[in-house]
Amino acid sequence: xxxxxxxxxxxxxxxxxxxxxxxxxxxxxxxxxxxxxxxxxxxxxxxxxxxxxxxxxxxxxxxxxxxxxxxxxxxxxxxxxxxxxxxxxxxxxxxxxxxxxxxxxxxxxxxxxxxxxxxxxxxxxxxxxxxxxxxxxxxxxxxxxxxxxxxxxxxxxxxxxxxxxxxxxxxxxxxxxxxxxxxxxxxxxxxxxxxxxxxxxxxxxxxxxxx
Amino acid sequence: xxxxxxxxxxxxxxxxxxxxxxxxxxxxxxxxxxxxxxxxxxxxxxxxxxxxxxxxxxxxxxxxxxxxxxxxxxxxxxxxxxxxxxxxxxxxxxxxxxxxxxxxxxxxxxxxxxxxxxxxxxxxxxxxxxxxxxxxxxxxxxxxxxxxxxxxxxxxxxxxxxxxxxxxxxxxxxxxxxxxxxxxxxxxxxxxxxxxxxxxxxxxxxxxxxxxxxxxxxxxxxxxxxxxxxxxxxxxxxxxxxxxxxxxxxxxxxxxxxxxxxxxxxxxxx
Numbered sequence: 001x002x003x004x005x006x007x008x009x010x011x012x013x014x015x016x017x018x019x020x021x022x023x024x025x026x027x028x029x030x031x032x033x034x035x036x037x038x039x040x041x042x043x044x045x046x047x048x049x050x051x052x053x054x055x056x057x058x059x060x061x062x063x064x065x066x067x068x069x070x071x072x073x074x075x076x077x078x079x080x081x082x083x084x085x086x087x088x089x090x091x092x093x094x095x096x097x098x099x100x101x102x103x104x105x106x107x108x109x110x111x112x113x114x115x116x117x118x119x120x121x122x123x124x125x126x127x128x129x130x131x132x133x134x135x136x137x138x139x140x141x142x143x144x145x146x147x148x149x150x151x152x153x154x155x156x157x158x159x160x161x162x163x164x165x166x167x168x169x170x171x172x173x174x175x176x177x178x179x180x181x182x183x184x185x186x187x188x189x190x191x192x193x194x195x196x197x198x199x200x201x202x203x204x205x206x207x208x209x210x211x
Numbered sequence: 212x213x214x215x216x217x218x219x220x221x222x223x224x225x226x227x228x229x230x231x232x233x234x235x236x237x238x239x240x241x242x243x244x245x246x247x248x249x250x251x252x253x254x255x256x257x258x259x260x261x262x263x264x265x266x267x268x269x270x271x272x273x274x275x276x277x278x279x280x281x282x283x284x285x286x287x288x289x290x291x292x293x294x295x296x297x298x299x300x301x302x303x304x305x306x307x308x309x310x311x312x313x314x315x316x317x318x319x320x321x322x323x324x325x326x327x328x329x330x331x332x333x334x335x336x337x338x339x340x341x342x343x344x345x346x347x348x349x350x351x352x353x354x355x356x357x358x359x360x361x362x363x364x365x366x367x368x369x370x371x372x373x374x375x376x377x378x379x380x381x382x383x384x385x386x387x388x389x390x391x392x393x394x395x396x397x398x399x400x401x402x403x404x405x406x407x408x409x410x411x412x413x414x415x416x417x418x419x420x421x422x423x424x425x426x427x428x429x430x431x432x433x434x435x436x437x438x439x440x441x442x443x444x445x446x447x448x449x450x451x452x453x454x455x456x457x458x459x460x461x462x463x464x465x466x467x468x469x470x471x472x473x474x475x476x477x478x479x480x481x
Contacts, residue, residue, distance in 0.1 A: 065406075072410035080412075158403070159412075160371075160396035170397050173310055173375035175333070 004171060011167030012188055018084050018163060019150045019192075025089030026149060027142075030096025035126065037101035048097060055094035061155055063087050068159040084156045084163070092149045096142060103138030104130060136207050143200030147193045154189075164188060247453030250295065253322055259292045262307035262321040266401055267422045269478040270327055273306070280304050283478040284325045287344060287445070287462075290470070291323070294461045308400050309375040313337065316448050323447050323458065327419055329377045330444040339455035340444035341462045344471060345480065348437025349381040350420035355432050357414060362436060366391040371404040371413035373397070378417045381439035401426060421480070 037048035055063070064087040071078060078086070107130050115125035157165035164185060172181035253259055263284055264271035270282045289299035305321055312324045316338060327347070330340045353359040359368075362385060372378045374397045386393045396413055398404045405426045408416045416426065419441050423433050445462065447455045465471040
Protein backbone atom coordinates (compact mmCIF):
# COMPACT_ATOMS: atom_id res chain seq x y z
CA UNK A 1 0.00 0.00 0.00
CA UNK A 2 2.73 2.48 0.94
CA UNK A 3 4.64 1.42 -2.14
CA UNK A 4 1.83 2.59 -4.35
CA UNK A 5 1.53 6.02 -2.73
CA UNK A 6 1.80 7.86 -6.08
CA UNK A 7 -1.60 6.42 -7.05
CA UNK A 8 -3.22 7.99 -4.01
CA UNK A 9 -1.20 11.18 -4.35
CA UNK A 10 -2.42 11.60 -7.92
CA UNK A 11 -6.01 11.15 -6.81
CA UNK A 12 -5.52 13.49 -3.87
CA UNK A 13 -4.07 16.20 -6.12
CA UNK A 14 -6.93 15.73 -8.56
CA UNK A 15 -9.50 16.04 -5.78
CA UNK A 16 -7.89 19.25 -4.50
CA UNK A 17 -7.70 20.83 -7.96
CA UNK A 18 -11.24 19.77 -8.77
CA UNK A 19 -12.57 21.10 -5.47
CA UNK A 20 -10.80 24.44 -5.91
CA UNK A 21 -12.16 25.04 -9.41
CA UNK A 22 -15.64 23.78 -8.54
CA UNK A 23 -15.66 26.04 -5.48
CA UNK A 24 -14.79 29.08 -7.61
CA UNK A 25 -17.60 28.23 -9.99
CA UNK A 26 -20.01 27.63 -7.12
CA UNK A 27 -19.16 30.98 -5.55
CA UNK A 28 -19.54 32.85 -8.83
CA UNK A 29 -22.90 31.24 -9.56
CA UNK A 30 -23.96 31.56 -5.94
CA UNK A 31 -23.26 35.28 -5.64
CA UNK A 32 -24.99 35.98 -8.96
CA UNK A 33 -28.12 33.95 -8.27
CA UNK A 34 -28.13 34.88 -4.58
CA UNK A 35 -28.31 38.58 -5.40
CA UNK A 36 -30.97 37.85 -8.04
CA UNK A 37 -32.98 35.88 -5.49
CA UNK A 38 -33.06 38.85 -3.15
CA UNK A 39 -33.79 41.37 -5.91
CA UNK A 40 -36.95 43.46 -6.35
CA UNK A 41 -38.26 42.15 -9.67
CA UNK A 42 -40.53 39.11 -9.63
CA UNK A 43 -39.24 37.70 -12.93
CA UNK A 44 -35.63 38.00 -11.83
CA UNK A 45 -36.42 36.20 -8.58
CA UNK A 46 -38.16 33.45 -10.52
CA UNK A 47 -34.99 32.81 -12.58
CA UNK A 48 -33.03 32.24 -9.41
CA UNK A 49 -35.77 30.06 -7.89
CA UNK A 50 -35.91 27.78 -10.93
CA UNK A 51 -32.16 27.18 -10.83
CA UNK A 52 -32.03 26.62 -7.09
CA UNK A 53 -35.08 24.34 -6.87
CA UNK A 54 -34.12 22.27 -9.88
CA UNK A 55 -30.57 21.65 -8.72
CA UNK A 56 -31.31 21.22 -5.02
CA UNK A 57 -34.08 18.71 -5.59
CA UNK A 58 -32.30 16.27 -7.89
CA UNK A 59 -29.44 14.03 -6.74
CA UNK A 60 -25.93 15.07 -7.67
CA UNK A 61 -25.25 11.57 -8.98
CA UNK A 62 -27.96 11.95 -11.62
CA UNK A 63 -26.65 15.36 -12.65
CA UNK A 64 -23.12 14.01 -13.05
CA UNK A 65 -24.40 10.97 -14.92
CA UNK A 66 -26.35 13.18 -17.29
CA UNK A 67 -23.29 15.31 -18.02
CA UNK A 68 -21.13 12.22 -18.52
CA UNK A 69 -23.42 9.86 -20.42
CA UNK A 70 -26.39 11.99 -21.46
CA UNK A 71 -24.75 14.90 -23.23
CA UNK A 72 -22.64 12.76 -25.61
CA UNK A 73 -25.93 11.48 -27.09
CA UNK A 74 -26.65 15.12 -27.95
CA UNK A 75 -23.20 15.41 -29.49
CA UNK A 76 -21.55 17.25 -26.59
CA UNK A 77 -18.53 15.36 -25.27
CA UNK A 78 -17.07 17.11 -22.25
CA UNK A 79 -13.83 15.78 -20.79
CA UNK A 80 -14.43 14.07 -17.47
CA UNK A 81 -12.59 16.77 -15.52
CA UNK A 82 -14.91 19.41 -16.93
CA UNK A 83 -17.86 17.21 -16.06
CA UNK A 84 -16.62 17.18 -12.48
CA UNK A 85 -16.03 20.91 -12.15
CA UNK A 86 -19.29 21.77 -13.89
CA UNK A 87 -21.42 19.18 -12.11
CA UNK A 88 -20.14 19.78 -8.59
CA UNK A 89 -19.80 23.54 -9.13
CA UNK A 90 -23.34 24.02 -10.43
CA UNK A 91 -24.75 21.77 -7.71
CA UNK A 92 -23.13 23.67 -4.88
CA UNK A 93 -23.75 26.98 -6.61
CA UNK A 94 -27.43 26.46 -5.80
CA UNK A 95 -26.68 25.98 -2.12
CA UNK A 96 -24.33 28.96 -2.05
CA UNK A 97 -27.04 31.07 -3.74
CA UNK A 98 -29.47 30.19 -0.97
CA UNK A 99 -26.91 31.06 1.71
CA UNK A 100 -26.23 34.42 0.10
CA UNK A 101 -29.90 35.18 -0.43
CA UNK A 102 -30.58 34.43 3.23
CA UNK A 103 -27.65 36.64 4.19
CA UNK A 104 -28.94 39.57 2.13
CA UNK A 105 -32.47 39.19 3.46
CA UNK A 106 -31.15 39.09 7.02
CA UNK A 107 -29.78 42.62 6.60
CA UNK A 108 -32.50 45.02 7.78
CA UNK A 109 -34.39 46.67 4.90
CA UNK A 110 -33.71 50.10 6.40
CA UNK A 111 -30.04 49.72 5.44
CA UNK A 112 -30.84 49.58 1.74
CA UNK A 113 -33.45 52.34 2.05
CA UNK A 114 -31.13 54.73 3.83
CA UNK A 115 -28.35 54.01 1.34
CA UNK A 116 -30.61 54.78 -1.63
CA UNK A 117 -31.90 57.90 0.14
CA UNK A 118 -28.27 59.08 0.26
CA UNK A 119 -28.41 58.99 -3.52
CA UNK A 120 -26.69 55.62 -4.03
CA UNK A 121 -27.90 53.46 -6.89
CA UNK A 122 -29.37 50.02 -6.08
CA UNK A 123 -26.20 48.21 -7.16
CA UNK A 124 -23.75 50.45 -5.33
CA UNK A 125 -25.89 50.28 -2.21
CA UNK A 126 -25.76 46.49 -2.55
CA UNK A 127 -22.02 46.55 -3.03
CA UNK A 128 -21.06 48.98 -0.28
CA UNK A 129 -23.75 48.62 2.35
CA UNK A 130 -25.76 45.41 2.12
CA UNK A 131 -23.33 42.76 0.82
CA UNK A 132 -20.56 43.45 3.39
CA UNK A 133 -23.12 42.86 6.15
CA UNK A 134 -24.64 39.87 4.38
CA UNK A 135 -21.19 38.34 3.96
CA UNK A 136 -20.77 38.21 7.71
CA UNK A 137 -23.95 36.20 8.11
CA UNK A 138 -23.34 33.91 5.15
CA UNK A 139 -19.65 33.12 5.68
CA UNK A 140 -19.90 30.22 8.12
CA UNK A 141 -22.52 28.55 5.93
CA UNK A 142 -20.28 29.02 2.92
CA UNK A 143 -17.36 27.34 4.66
CA UNK A 144 -19.58 24.38 5.44
CA UNK A 145 -20.61 24.30 1.80
CA UNK A 146 -16.93 24.08 0.86
CA UNK A 147 -16.59 21.04 3.11
CA UNK A 148 -19.62 19.41 1.49
CA UNK A 149 -18.25 20.22 -1.92
CA UNK A 150 -14.95 18.47 -1.25
CA UNK A 151 -16.76 15.36 -0.03
CA UNK A 152 -19.11 15.42 -3.01
CA UNK A 153 -16.28 15.36 -5.54
CA UNK A 154 -16.08 11.66 -4.65
CA UNK A 155 -19.10 10.95 -6.90
CA UNK A 156 -16.66 11.24 -9.79
CA UNK A 157 -15.48 7.78 -8.82
CA UNK A 158 -18.65 6.57 -10.55
CA UNK A 159 -17.67 8.00 -13.91
CA UNK A 160 -13.96 7.16 -13.88
CA UNK A 161 -13.08 10.72 -12.95
CA UNK A 162 -9.57 10.05 -11.67
CA UNK A 163 -10.21 11.66 -8.28
CA UNK A 164 -9.07 10.27 -4.94
CA UNK A 165 -12.11 8.02 -4.51
CA UNK A 166 -11.72 6.56 -8.01
CA UNK A 167 -8.09 5.70 -7.39
CA UNK A 168 -8.92 4.20 -4.02
CA UNK A 169 -11.63 2.05 -5.64
CA UNK A 170 -9.40 1.04 -8.48
CA UNK A 171 -6.38 0.24 -6.37
CA UNK A 172 -8.27 -1.68 -3.73
CA UNK A 173 -10.23 -3.70 -6.26
CA UNK A 174 -7.04 -4.71 -8.03
CA UNK A 175 -5.43 -5.87 -4.82
CA UNK A 176 -8.54 -7.01 -2.92
CA UNK A 177 -7.01 -5.07 -0.07
CA UNK A 178 -9.84 -2.66 0.40
CA UNK A 179 -9.84 -2.16 4.18
CA UNK A 180 -6.63 -0.18 4.56
CA UNK A 181 -7.16 1.59 1.24
CA UNK A 182 -10.48 3.06 2.30
CA UNK A 183 -9.23 3.93 5.78
CA UNK A 184 -6.34 5.91 4.29
CA UNK A 185 -8.68 7.54 1.77
CA UNK A 186 -11.03 8.52 4.56
CA UNK A 187 -8.16 10.06 6.50
CA UNK A 188 -7.05 12.02 3.44
CA UNK A 189 -10.55 13.48 3.05
CA UNK A 190 -10.59 14.19 6.76
CA UNK A 191 -7.30 16.08 6.49
CA UNK A 192 -8.89 18.35 3.87
CA UNK A 193 -12.29 18.86 5.47
CA UNK A 194 -11.48 18.97 9.16
CA UNK A 195 -9.36 22.17 9.09
CA UNK A 196 -12.02 23.86 6.97
CA UNK A 197 -14.77 22.87 9.37
CA UNK A 198 -12.72 24.09 12.35
CA UNK A 199 -12.15 27.34 10.51
CA UNK A 200 -15.90 27.71 9.98
CA UNK A 201 -16.47 27.23 13.68
CA UNK A 202 -13.88 29.89 14.49
CA UNK A 203 -15.46 32.30 12.04
CA UNK A 204 -18.86 31.81 13.62
CA UNK A 205 -17.47 32.69 17.04
CA UNK A 206 -15.51 35.64 15.73
CA UNK A 207 -18.43 37.10 13.83
CA UNK A 208 -20.74 36.39 16.75
CA UNK A 209 -23.19 34.64 14.49
CA UNK A 210 -23.45 31.88 17.06
CA UNK A 211 -22.03 31.30 20.50
CA UNK B 212 -29.15 10.33 38.11
CA UNK B 213 -26.75 8.17 40.11
CA UNK B 214 -29.33 5.44 40.26
CA UNK B 215 -29.73 5.45 36.51
CA UNK B 216 -25.98 5.25 35.98
CA UNK B 217 -25.51 2.37 38.37
CA UNK B 218 -28.44 0.54 36.82
CA UNK B 219 -26.92 1.08 33.40
CA UNK B 220 -23.52 -0.20 34.51
CA UNK B 221 -25.18 -3.18 36.11
CA UNK B 222 -26.92 -4.01 32.85
CA UNK B 223 -23.68 -3.71 30.91
CA UNK B 224 -21.88 -6.08 33.28
CA UNK B 225 -24.73 -8.54 33.10
CA UNK B 226 -24.81 -8.52 29.33
CA UNK B 227 -21.05 -8.94 29.21
CA UNK B 228 -21.32 -12.03 31.38
CA UNK B 229 -24.08 -13.46 29.22
CA UNK B 230 -22.27 -12.71 26.00
CA UNK B 231 -18.99 -14.20 27.13
CA UNK B 232 -20.91 -17.37 27.90
CA UNK B 233 -22.23 -17.58 24.34
CA UNK B 234 -19.06 -16.47 22.66
CA UNK B 235 -16.97 -19.44 23.61
CA UNK B 236 -15.81 -21.32 20.58
CA UNK B 237 -15.91 -25.10 20.68
CA UNK B 238 -12.55 -26.12 22.05
CA UNK B 239 -12.24 -29.48 20.39
CA UNK B 240 -11.76 -28.92 16.67
CA UNK B 241 -13.27 -32.07 15.27
CA UNK B 242 -12.05 -33.51 12.02
CA UNK B 243 -15.54 -34.38 10.82
CA UNK B 244 -16.41 -31.58 8.37
CA UNK B 245 -20.15 -31.97 8.96
CA UNK B 246 -19.76 -30.68 12.52
CA UNK B 247 -17.32 -27.88 11.77
CA UNK B 248 -18.59 -24.51 13.00
CA UNK B 249 -18.98 -23.01 9.53
CA UNK B 250 -21.05 -25.95 8.29
CA UNK B 251 -23.02 -26.03 11.52
CA UNK B 252 -23.91 -22.37 11.14
CA UNK B 253 -25.37 -23.07 7.71
CA UNK B 254 -27.30 -26.11 8.95
CA UNK B 255 -28.71 -24.17 11.88
CA UNK B 256 -29.84 -21.43 9.54
CA UNK B 257 -31.33 -24.00 7.17
CA UNK B 258 -30.37 -22.13 4.00
CA UNK B 259 -27.20 -21.74 2.01
CA UNK B 260 -26.61 -18.07 1.21
CA UNK B 261 -25.01 -17.67 -2.20
CA UNK B 262 -23.85 -14.61 -4.07
CA UNK B 263 -24.63 -14.89 -7.79
CA UNK B 264 -24.64 -12.64 -10.82
CA UNK B 265 -27.98 -11.36 -12.08
CA UNK B 266 -26.80 -10.06 -15.41
CA UNK B 267 -24.88 -12.91 -17.01
CA UNK B 268 -27.12 -14.98 -19.30
CA UNK B 269 -26.71 -18.75 -18.90
CA UNK B 270 -24.65 -18.33 -15.71
CA UNK B 271 -26.62 -16.19 -13.32
CA UNK B 272 -29.37 -14.18 -14.93
CA UNK B 273 -32.59 -12.70 -13.65
CA UNK B 274 -35.08 -13.65 -16.33
CA UNK B 275 -37.03 -10.49 -17.08
CA UNK B 276 -40.20 -12.38 -18.03
CA UNK B 277 -40.39 -14.78 -15.08
CA UNK B 278 -38.45 -12.77 -12.51
CA UNK B 279 -36.58 -15.96 -11.59
CA UNK B 280 -32.82 -16.12 -11.32
CA UNK B 281 -31.56 -18.92 -13.56
CA UNK B 282 -28.39 -20.27 -15.10
CA UNK B 283 -25.67 -22.82 -14.76
CA UNK B 284 -24.27 -21.23 -11.60
CA UNK B 285 -27.72 -21.32 -9.99
CA UNK B 286 -27.97 -25.05 -10.76
CA UNK B 287 -24.54 -25.49 -9.24
CA UNK B 288 -25.74 -23.67 -6.12
CA UNK B 289 -28.68 -26.06 -5.91
CA UNK B 290 -26.38 -29.07 -6.18
CA UNK B 291 -24.26 -27.71 -3.32
CA UNK B 292 -27.33 -27.03 -1.18
CA UNK B 293 -28.47 -30.59 -1.81
CA UNK B 294 -25.09 -31.86 -0.65
CA UNK B 295 -24.88 -29.72 2.48
CA UNK B 296 -28.54 -29.42 3.52
CA UNK B 297 -30.09 -32.34 1.65
CA UNK B 298 -32.53 -30.11 -0.22
CA UNK B 299 -31.70 -28.27 -3.41
CA UNK B 300 -34.31 -25.58 -2.82
CA UNK B 301 -32.73 -24.40 0.42
CA UNK B 302 -30.74 -21.69 -1.33
CA UNK B 303 -30.96 -18.00 -0.72
CA UNK B 304 -29.44 -16.23 -3.71
CA UNK B 305 -28.30 -12.66 -3.62
CA UNK B 306 -27.12 -10.53 -6.54
CA UNK B 307 -23.47 -9.50 -6.44
CA UNK B 308 -21.18 -7.54 -8.74
CA UNK B 309 -17.46 -7.94 -9.33
CA UNK B 310 -16.91 -5.17 -6.84
CA UNK B 311 -19.21 -6.34 -4.04
CA UNK B 312 -18.62 -10.08 -4.02
CA UNK B 313 -15.37 -9.95 -2.02
CA UNK B 314 -16.64 -7.74 0.79
CA UNK B 315 -19.91 -9.72 1.01
CA UNK B 316 -17.93 -12.92 1.61
CA UNK B 317 -15.77 -11.21 4.22
CA UNK B 318 -18.67 -9.89 6.27
CA UNK B 319 -20.59 -13.15 6.13
CA UNK B 320 -23.56 -11.84 4.12
CA UNK B 321 -23.06 -14.81 1.81
CA UNK B 322 -21.53 -18.23 2.47
CA UNK B 323 -20.36 -18.80 -1.08
CA UNK B 324 -19.84 -16.74 -4.19
CA UNK B 325 -20.60 -18.46 -7.49
CA UNK B 326 -20.49 -15.49 -9.82
CA UNK B 327 -18.12 -15.95 -12.78
CA UNK B 328 -15.35 -15.47 -10.21
CA UNK B 329 -11.99 -16.03 -11.91
CA UNK B 330 -9.39 -17.91 -9.90
CA UNK B 331 -6.12 -15.96 -9.55
CA UNK B 332 -3.14 -16.42 -7.24
CA UNK B 333 -3.72 -13.04 -5.62
CA UNK B 334 -7.35 -13.81 -4.91
CA UNK B 335 -6.42 -17.18 -3.45
CA UNK B 336 -4.62 -15.31 -0.71
CA UNK B 337 -7.86 -13.65 0.34
CA UNK B 338 -10.44 -16.40 -0.32
CA UNK B 339 -10.72 -20.17 -0.72
CA UNK B 340 -11.43 -21.23 -4.28
CA UNK B 341 -12.71 -24.58 -5.47
CA UNK B 342 -11.26 -26.26 -8.53
CA UNK B 343 -12.52 -24.60 -11.72
CA UNK B 344 -15.98 -25.58 -12.96
CA UNK B 345 -15.79 -23.59 -16.21
CA UNK B 346 -13.20 -21.84 -18.36
CA UNK B 347 -13.93 -18.71 -20.34
CA UNK B 348 -11.82 -15.92 -21.82
CA UNK B 349 -11.86 -12.13 -21.79
CA UNK B 350 -13.71 -10.72 -24.78
CA UNK B 351 -14.22 -7.35 -26.43
CA UNK B 352 -17.57 -5.71 -27.18
CA UNK B 353 -17.52 -2.80 -29.62
CA UNK B 354 -20.04 -0.71 -31.50
CA UNK B 355 -20.78 -1.94 -35.01
CA UNK B 356 -20.49 1.63 -36.25
CA UNK B 357 -16.93 1.95 -34.95
CA UNK B 358 -15.65 -0.54 -37.52
CA UNK B 359 -13.27 -2.09 -34.99
CA UNK B 360 -12.43 -5.65 -36.13
CA UNK B 361 -9.59 -6.72 -33.86
CA UNK B 362 -7.41 -5.75 -30.95
CA UNK B 363 -5.08 -3.95 -33.37
CA UNK B 364 -7.83 -1.48 -34.21
CA UNK B 365 -8.04 -0.46 -30.57
CA UNK B 366 -4.70 1.38 -30.71
CA UNK B 367 -5.00 4.64 -28.78
CA UNK B 368 -8.57 3.86 -27.75
CA UNK B 369 -10.24 3.74 -24.36
CA UNK B 370 -11.39 0.44 -22.89
CA UNK B 371 -14.09 0.25 -20.25
CA UNK B 372 -13.54 -2.44 -17.60
CA UNK B 373 -15.16 -3.36 -14.31
CA UNK B 374 -13.44 -2.71 -11.02
CA UNK B 375 -12.25 -5.90 -9.35
CA UNK B 376 -12.34 -7.77 -12.65
CA UNK B 377 -9.39 -9.54 -14.25
CA UNK B 378 -10.07 -8.00 -17.67
CA UNK B 379 -7.76 -5.00 -17.27
CA UNK B 380 -4.65 -7.10 -16.77
CA UNK B 381 -5.57 -9.60 -19.49
CA UNK B 382 -6.17 -6.95 -22.14
CA UNK B 383 -3.14 -4.93 -21.06
CA UNK B 384 -0.93 -8.00 -21.52
CA UNK B 385 -2.45 -8.71 -24.93
CA UNK B 386 -1.98 -5.09 -25.96
CA UNK B 387 1.65 -5.13 -24.86
CA UNK B 388 2.22 -8.24 -26.96
CA UNK B 389 0.56 -6.64 -29.96
CA UNK B 390 2.56 -3.47 -29.36
CA UNK B 391 -0.39 -1.12 -29.14
CA UNK B 392 -1.27 1.57 -26.63
CA UNK B 393 -4.61 1.59 -24.84
CA UNK B 394 -6.01 3.30 -21.78
CA UNK B 395 -8.58 2.07 -19.29
CA UNK B 396 -11.56 3.60 -17.59
CA UNK B 397 -12.86 1.62 -14.62
CA UNK B 398 -16.50 1.47 -13.55
CA UNK B 399 -18.30 -0.13 -10.63
CA UNK B 400 -20.94 -2.05 -12.56
CA UNK B 401 -21.45 -3.49 -16.04
CA UNK B 402 -24.48 -1.32 -16.92
CA UNK B 403 -22.32 1.75 -16.31
CA UNK B 404 -19.73 0.46 -18.76
CA UNK B 405 -22.45 -0.22 -21.31
CA UNK B 406 -23.80 3.32 -20.84
CA UNK B 407 -20.28 4.68 -21.34
CA UNK B 408 -19.91 2.61 -24.53
CA UNK B 409 -23.26 3.86 -25.83
CA UNK B 410 -22.32 7.48 -25.19
CA UNK B 411 -18.88 7.02 -26.74
CA UNK B 412 -16.98 7.63 -23.51
CA UNK B 413 -15.23 4.32 -24.10
CA UNK B 414 -14.61 2.59 -27.44
CA UNK B 415 -14.75 -0.93 -26.14
CA UNK B 416 -16.37 -2.84 -23.28
CA UNK B 417 -14.12 -5.62 -22.07
CA UNK B 418 -14.98 -8.42 -19.69
CA UNK B 419 -15.32 -12.21 -19.84
CA UNK B 420 -17.06 -13.38 -23.02
CA UNK B 421 -19.95 -14.99 -21.15
CA UNK B 422 -20.75 -11.74 -19.40
CA UNK B 423 -20.60 -9.73 -22.62
CA UNK B 424 -23.49 -11.75 -24.07
CA UNK B 425 -25.71 -10.12 -21.46
CA UNK B 426 -24.99 -6.72 -22.96
CA UNK B 427 -25.09 -7.55 -26.62
CA UNK B 428 -27.70 -5.63 -28.61
CA UNK B 429 -28.41 -4.57 -32.20
CA UNK B 430 -25.80 -1.84 -32.25
CA UNK B 431 -22.90 -3.83 -30.81
CA UNK B 432 -20.80 -6.84 -31.75
CA UNK B 433 -18.52 -9.17 -29.78
CA UNK B 434 -15.15 -9.80 -31.41
CA UNK B 435 -14.13 -13.43 -31.84
CA UNK B 436 -10.83 -13.26 -30.01
CA UNK B 437 -10.59 -14.35 -26.38
CA UNK B 438 -7.68 -13.47 -24.10
CA UNK B 439 -6.30 -15.12 -21.00
CA UNK B 440 -8.27 -18.22 -20.04
CA UNK B 441 -10.49 -17.31 -17.11
CA UNK B 442 -11.12 -20.25 -14.80
CA UNK B 443 -14.23 -19.85 -12.66
CA UNK B 444 -14.22 -21.22 -9.14
CA UNK B 445 -16.57 -21.21 -6.16
CA UNK B 446 -15.23 -18.87 -3.49
CA UNK B 447 -15.70 -18.96 0.26
CA UNK B 448 -14.35 -16.96 3.18
CA UNK B 449 -10.74 -17.84 4.00
CA UNK B 450 -11.61 -19.08 7.50
CA UNK B 451 -14.39 -21.43 6.36
CA UNK B 452 -12.06 -24.33 5.58
CA UNK B 453 -14.58 -27.12 6.07
CA UNK B 454 -17.10 -25.45 3.78
CA UNK B 455 -14.43 -25.00 1.10
CA UNK B 456 -13.60 -28.69 1.32
CA UNK B 457 -17.22 -29.83 0.93
CA UNK B 458 -17.66 -27.49 -2.03
CA UNK B 459 -14.52 -28.69 -3.72
CA UNK B 460 -15.39 -32.37 -3.19
CA UNK B 461 -18.85 -31.80 -4.62
CA UNK B 462 -17.48 -30.05 -7.70
CA UNK B 463 -15.01 -32.88 -8.31
CA UNK B 464 -17.72 -35.51 -7.84
CA UNK B 465 -19.86 -33.66 -10.36
CA UNK B 466 -16.95 -33.55 -12.77
CA UNK B 467 -16.37 -37.28 -12.52
CA UNK B 468 -20.01 -38.28 -12.73
CA UNK B 469 -20.47 -36.14 -15.84
CA UNK B 470 -23.09 -34.05 -14.05
CA UNK B 471 -21.09 -30.88 -14.58
CA UNK B 472 -20.82 -31.54 -18.32
CA UNK B 473 -24.58 -32.06 -18.38
CA UNK B 474 -25.08 -28.67 -16.80
CA UNK B 475 -22.73 -27.05 -19.29
CA UNK B 476 -24.63 -28.69 -22.14
CA UNK B 477 -28.00 -27.85 -20.63
CA UNK B 478 -27.15 -24.15 -20.76
CA UNK B 479 -25.52 -24.38 -24.17
CA UNK B 480 -22.08 -23.35 -23.00
CA UNK B 481 -19.53 -24.80 -25.42
